[in-house]
Amino acid sequence: MTDGITGGITDEGIRESEEIDRRVEELMAPEEDDGNGRKKKKRKKKREAGEKKTGLIKRIKGWSRRRKILTAAGVVVIALLAGSKLGGGGKSPGIMVDVMPLAKQAIQEKLSLSGPVSGTDSVDVVSNIHAEIVTMNVKEGDQVKKDQVLAVLDSTDLEREVQIAQNAYDLAVNNKQEKDKEAALGYEKAVQDFQKASLDHSRNSQLFASGDISQMEMEASANALNDARRAMEGYTVENGRGRADKSYDIQIENARFDLEKKKEELENTQIKSTIDGTVVRVNSKVGQFADKVEDDKPIFSIENLEQLELEIKVSEFSIGKVKVGQEAVISADILDGGTVNGEVIKISPTGEEKGGGSTERVIPTTIRVDGQDTKLIAGITAKAELLIREAEDAFVVPTTALLDEGDTTYILIVQDMKIKRIPVTLGVDGDVSVEVIPADDTVLEEGMQVVMNPGPHLMDGTDVIVRPQ
Template identity: 30%
Template sequence: MKNPLKNVSKKKKTLIIIGGIVVICIIVSFIKPKSDASQGVLVSAGTVSRGNLSQTISIKSTVEGSDSANVFSAANYRINSVTVKEGDVVQEGQILARLDADDLTDEYNKAKISYDEAKRNYDNSKTLYEEGALSQSDYLEAKAAYDTSALTLSSFNITENANVTSPIAGTVTRVNATVGKLANGGSGSSSEPLFVIENLDNLQMKVKVSEYDIGKIKVGQSATITAEVLGDVSVTGVVSHISPTGEARDAGGSEMVIPVVIDIDKGESNLIAGVTAKATILIDEVADVLTVPIDAVFEDPSTGETSVFIISENDTLTKVPVNIGLEGDFDTEISAADESGSALLTEGARIVLAPSYELADGMAVTVM
């Protein structure tokens, strides 16, 4: 026989559960947030600022001496001695290495003997020709032999060919010459220079500026130079030369770049040649102007009109037409396009970031 008290207990539990659910639903209905319609369109906000703004172009390149020379030898003799080391300051014409000139001397002596013999033969042939005792063809043959031997002898400049000298004044930055090594005459692409001489008193950077930016670059523009070797210190530079022609950025690419030279004033800094540095070229700058983030500017695609949306204290929008001035990396200079906008476009005013096409005057918004 079933126990009636047990059935009553089950019904009571069921009623309690149902009642609890109803209470929860009532509470949820009171705390449920307002609908999106009553909130208005969700927007992100920024502010109008007042300050200074600059436009720059930054490019990385290697710091070099303003003048440099790769030194080769025209004579392929063994190196007897190297007279300089890296870091030495040298003058134009100073001897950097001496070559083994024994072979050169032997060749010179042979050429001298040939010259002397050709000269005696020429002198005798000339006398006989003038006396009518020698044909013109024999005389001209002797003269040609003499001219050839004289030219050969003059090419044997022992002092010049036996010494490797610096073509410029500067600092020795590389020494590839070693005693006993052949001087490896010639400056073909497969040979390395015996020495590299650079003028480190005057440093420069040769940067490649994109064809899309070159129109902004002018000779005389200032640049700020930074590098790891400088730490938190920077030095100044100035654009000194813009190439009249462009070149391909990459072997298979279509974008062109234009070489630009920046002279560096390193001052008392420890900036050295051969390191990578960044040159930030100042294109233009303005002071004490109103600025907004670049993405706050709305451009109407049908009219080209630019504007910003001001957010009022009661979270409604006012569309303010603006004129765009200098554009920096993140912010842009603006000014009101009319007098009515000037009253609204003030420092600290809230503006919509990344405005969409659905925004309009008087629209209620909710700032995220």
């Protein structure tokens, strides 16, 4: 006969299996009245009278020891429940429950969110000048300073355009100067003509009054005076001097604008960095047009990597728990299980769509990474863990031990083998566990037996059996 734990059968195992067979048969046997209102088992001969029952018992005897034990336990539970409902006066032994002792402990509520790591200052260098790149002065990884020349474009066409614009501007200035001279001389003559016409009209008025000239001559004198006045008033006058009209000033301004624009474009053929930082991307090369980078990417991407930041998007339902100055613990795969510290430095004043068809809004929040000598690099994803609140020496239960019935949340404890519901408010939420505070005058005590997976069928006073640990 074989022994051991590798599948052998011992004499003791055979005896236990036969005993289990006997108990299962007894549990499955119908009961008969003994005349005194008590039930007793029928004898084996009668139990095995039916063909179906005989076949079932044979099958049971062919089961493994483990299966017989599990089946016997199940039959016992069913028999107990059936007895409690149909026994006629027999008291129910109660519902089996799992419990855990209530205990005090420290608990923390944390908010964990992931986001991209980037430099505190970054810029995408682009160009709208349609010219070929003739020189590339930097490569990825190079440190650069503000106003450093990164690349040079072909400037031949722009130099010619600058010269044309300069000529147009000079011509506009010269034209105005000539018109100013003409206007000054013309206005001076118009003033003299008006003065002469005024004297003539004054003299003719005296002659007409004495009857020495005719009405027609008097009217001709008045008309000449009016013509001289209109000619004089037709000039633009500045500081008593005639000058060209405003249109010539506008021509000069337009020509100046075109010239400055062309000069700026010529200057921009030297592509410069606008910040101190590191060149993290180069998306073009010599011979390509500056305004035609593949996939509309920038020519260069530059970031200040001396100070890193992490941007997370906090749900509108949690943003009220996040404050500027709040500490964060940052983790990432690149840190090989380590962490670095950070601090919330900015919370966006507006939310944005979460995406994915969700109506929830999220608020961009920036966390500054403390220290410059970390393994973190820009462009990777990291996780920030924010400590929202914590409690010491608090009564804590698993979230599965809560019974939520709408307006009221309960924990259930076992006292004298009966259920007692205790309404609670929730304190610090530790994700898988939570702080509980009585909502009535109940005093919680360490060691109370808390039901681990309560259901709505467990009411106050329900009889229960505590499953042995």
